[in-house]
Amino acid sequence: MAALIEIERLTKRFGGFTAVDDVSFTVDRGEVLGFLGPNGAGKSTTMRMLAGFMPPSAGTARICGADVVAQPVAAKRHLGFLPEGAPTYPEMTVEGFLGFTGRIRGFRGGALRDRVAQAMRLTQLEGVRLQPIETLSKGFKRRVGLAQALLHDPPVLVLDEPTDGLDPNQKHEVRELIRRMAPEKAIVISTHILEEVAAVCSRAIIIARGRVVVDAPPSVLEREGQSLEEVFRSLTLGEAAPRREAA
Amino acid sequence: MGATLTVARRELAAYFATPVAYVFIVIFLVMAGALTFTMGNFFGRGQADLQPFFTFVPWLFLFLVPALTMRLWAEERRLGTIELLLTLPLAQWQAVLGKFLAAWLFCGIALALTVPIWITVNVLGDPDNGVILAGYLGCLLVAGAYLALGAAVSALTKNQVVAFVLAVALCFVFAAAGSPVVTEFLTQRLPVLADIARGLSISDRFTGFTRGVVGARDLVYFASFIGFFLFVNAVVLDHRKAD
Numbered sequence: 029m030a031a032l033i034e035i036e037r038l039t040k041r042f043g044g045f046t047a048v049d050d051v052s053f054t055v056d057r058g059e060v061l062g063f064l065g066p067n068g069a070g071k072s073t074t075m076r077m078l079a080g081f082m083p084p085s086a087g088t089a090r091i092c093g094a095d096v097v098a099q100p101v102a103a104k105r106h107l108g109f110l111p112e113g114a115p116t117y118p119e120m121t122v123e124g125f126l127g128f129t130g131r132i133r134g135f136r137g138g139a140l141r142d143r144v145a146q147a148m149r150l151t152q153l154e155g156v157r158l159q160p161i162e163t164l165s166k167g168f169k170r171r172v173g174l175a176q177a178l179l180h181d182p183p184v185l186v187l188d189e190p191t192d193g194l195d196p197n198q199k200h201e202v203r204e205l206i207r208r209m210a211p212e213k214a215i216v217i218s219t220h221i222l223e224e225v226a227a228v229c230s231r232a233i234i235i236a237r238g239r240v241v242v243d244a245p246p247s248v249l250e251r252e253g254q255s256l257e258e259v260f261r262s263l264t265l266g267e268a269a270p271r272r273e274a275a
Numbered sequence: 276m277g278a279t280l281t282v283a284r285r286e287l288a289a290y291f292a293t294p295v296a297y298v299f300i301v302i303f304l305v306m307a308g309a310l311t312f313t314m315g316n317f318f319g320r321g322q323a324d325l326q327p328f329f330t331f332v333p334w335l336f337l338f339l340v341p342a343l344t345m346r347l348w349a350e351e352r353r354l355g356t357i358e359l360l361l362t363l364p365l366a367q368w369q370a371v372l373g374k375f376l377a378a379w380l381f382c383g384i385a386l387a388l389t390v391p392i393w394i395t396v397n398v399l400g401d402p403d404n405g406v407i408l409a410g411y412l413g414c415l416l417v418a419g420a421y422l423a424l425g426a427a428v429s430a431l432t433k434n435q436v437v438a439f440v441l442a443v444a445l446c447f448v449f450a451a452a453g454s455p456v457v458t459e460f461l462t463q464r465l466p467v468l469a470d471i472a473r474g475l476s477i478s479d480r481f482t483g484f485t486r487g488v489v490g491a492r493d494l495v496y497f498a499s500f501i502g503f504f505l506f507v508n509a510v511v512l513d514h515r516k517a518d
Contacts, residue, residue, distance in 0.1 A: 079362040081516065104364040111362065115355030117285070119292040131281040132363045160292075176359070 030093060031056045032106075032184050032214035033078070037087035040073050040238075047073045049238035050087070055214040055231075057183070060206060062229035062246070063218040066264050070238040071218045072112045075188050078216070079109040091184050105133070108182040110190055114173030118162035122153050122172055125161060129176045147175040150205060166193040174202065178209075185215045191224060203228045222256045236264040278365035282373025283380070290381055295346075299339060303385045306335050311392060323400025328392055329410040329485040333417045333478060337450055340382065340418055341442035344425025345435045347374055348512065352433045357516060371509045375426055375501075382418040386411060406487030413484025416497040420477055421446045423504035430511040446477075453479035 031054035040048040048070040055061050065071050076082040078089045080096040080103055089096045094103035116125055126144045135143050148154050151171040156164060161172055170193050177185060190206070191199045206215060206228050219225065225232050226246045234242040241263045242249065249259045290296040307328065311317050315327025351357035360370055396402050425442035432438050451457055453476025461469035473479055477500075480493045 076358070079358075081358050081362050083513075101364050101366055104362055107362070109359075109362045111355060111358040113355050115359050117289065117356055118354070119289055120285075124288075128281065128285050129359075129363060132278050132365055134277065134364075173359075 030090075032092055033216065034090040035074075035078065035087075036089065038074065038077055038084050038089055039086040040070070040077060040082065041085045046238055048077070048084075051235065051238070051240055052087075053233060053240065053243060055184075055216060057214055058211050059231055060210050060215045060217065060229045062225035062232040063216055063235070064220075064222070064225060064232055064260065065218075065235040069235050069264070071235060072188055074235070075109075075186050075216070075218060076111075079107060079111075079186055080104055081111075105180075106182055106184050108177035108180065108185045110173045110177045110187040112188040114170045116161045116169060116172050116176070119160055121158050121160055122148070122164075122175075123157040125172060126175055126179060130179055133180045135180070143179050147179040150178055151175040152201065167195060167198050170194060171198070171202075183213055185209070185213055187215070187217045189219060190217055191219065191221065199224075222260060226250070226256060234260060234263050278363075279369040279373045279376070282360075282365070282370055283377040286374055286377030287380060290377070295343070296381065299343060299381075300385050300388060303335060303339055304388055307332060307389055308392065310335070323396050323402040325392065325396060325402070325407050325410055326485065328389070329414065332386075332414045333450065333481055336382070336414075336418050336421055337446050338443060340421040341425045341428075341439050341446060343378055343381070344422055344429050344442055345438040347378065347426050347429040349429050349433055349435045349438050361516060367512060368505075368509050371426070371505055371512065375422060375505060375508075378422050378426070379415075379419050382422065383415055386414055386418070403487065406485075409487045409489050410485045412489065413481045416484070416494075417477055417481050420449070420497055420500045420504075423501040423508070424449070427504045427508040427511060430508050430515065449475060449477045451478070452476035 033055040035051060035053050038048055038051045039046065051070075051074060053061075063071050063075070073082065077084045078091070078096065080100045083097060088098075091103040092106040094106065096103045117128075120128065123144060126147055127140060130140045130143050145154075148157055151174050153168070153171055153175055156168060161169060164172070170190070174187070174190055177187065187206075191202050194202060203224065206217070209215065210228075210230075217224075217229070229246055232242065232244065232246045232249060233240055242259075246256060250256055254262075290299075310331040311325075311328040315330060317327050320327070348357070351360060361367065393407060396407075397404070421442075424445055425438075428442045428445065429438045432441075452472040458469050458473055461472055480496050483490055483493050
């Protein structure tokens with residue numbers, strides 16, 4: 029069976045600037061891929077294209093075999109996506125918001141109630157279910173975004189900085205949650221936190237200036253006698269100077 | 276269709292969760308009432324109809340409807356929720372149509388709340404209620420046309436003020452296209468354009484409704500006007516959603 033996420037020569041150009049340059053990789057069931065890179069390296073742009081929000085300039089991506097450009101609705105059905113910054117409708121209550129995304133995903137009546145309750149349980153939101161989202165703290169808002177992505181128990185999860193703004197306990201819980209779900213899903217998370225990669229990811233991709241510079245398990249990256257941070261710095265900074273001169 | 280209605284329901288609830296709905300409805304009702312009774316000379320005319328009311332409603336919509344549509348897409352962009360909405364499994368046209376239907380239903384609610392004026396005229400005299408019903412239908416169609424136009428403009432820009440001003444200006448162009456000033460000017464200089472301007476004019480089409488005539492051609496005009504701008508909305512959204 030083909031991989032759940034297939035990214036094929038994905039490219040995004042904004043005017044003359046190439047944000048994502050010929051990126052290809054696949055993610056299988058059971059894999060947790062850490063997507064690393066400095067700010068502006070093209071992480072979010074890649075994820076947005078994968079989620080079907082931005083059309084690619086070239087190349088394509090498939091989610092469970094459904095092409096995000098040719099069959100966007102089918103691809104999105106298999107996908108749980110947490111956009112950058114975990115946007116939500118501020119005036120809605122937690123339960124109302126999750127109910128809205130659940131209804132769009134086709135759940136009704138008892139099934140919808142079960143899904144919403146399950147998503148709130150997984151992200152520990154039961155205590156604030158009737159509060160308007162705008163009154164919640166940053167950590168809670170992020171969890172509402174996460175709950176929305178998990179609601180339909182999708183085979184593919186794409187999470188853009190899922191632990192940003194959470195306190196250490198909440199970070200731990202989210203990582204536990206990801207680890208628990210990992211065996212049945214293909215998960216891509218982007219992060220700045222390198223320890224997180226070592227903690228939850230089975231594989232890491234580092235991208236810099238829109239290109240994949242490393243694709244390996246975190247343990248392999250660390251084994252060469254360097255910490256993950258040193259590897260990250262040497263890969264994303266070290267090559268910067270010569271590349272820019274060549275361009 | 277399910278996703279369209281779900282979007283519409285959420286949007287409509289959002290109007291009433293914020294002051295937008297109440298401010299809009301109160302201002303609309305106060306202005307409609309005040310203009311009808313003072314400038315429209317409702318009592319002095321000695322006629323039992325809603326002609327003065329129907330004269331002013333499209334002009335009120337000209338300013339109030341763009342205030343409603345300016346936030347339609349601009350707000351989604353500002354909050355980043357556009358990324359959420361458009362990565363849910365629904366087609367783009369469903370999001371566009373859902374938002375439009377919610378705004379249109381909202382305008383319908385505002386119009387329905389003017390019913391006391393209709394009761395007043397029925398108490399005082401013996402009006403032709405068929406004509407009044409046609410007038411209300413005309414008002415609703417004018418609102419729909421302005422909404423579709425305003426929504427398309429809102430998809431163009433992140434800035435709500437720009438969206439408002441542009442939408443008012445464009446709505447005014449279509450409202451004024453049939454006015455004597457414009458058509459006389461065009462007849463003298465560019466006779467070809469005069470007919471086109473009259474054909475595109477919203478107010479010309481609306482006049483028929485206020486006389487109680489619901490013409491098939493007018494209905495087709497409004498349907499295609501709304502359809503066209505919803506299509507423009509979807510196209511613009513597709514090209515600029517990430518900006």
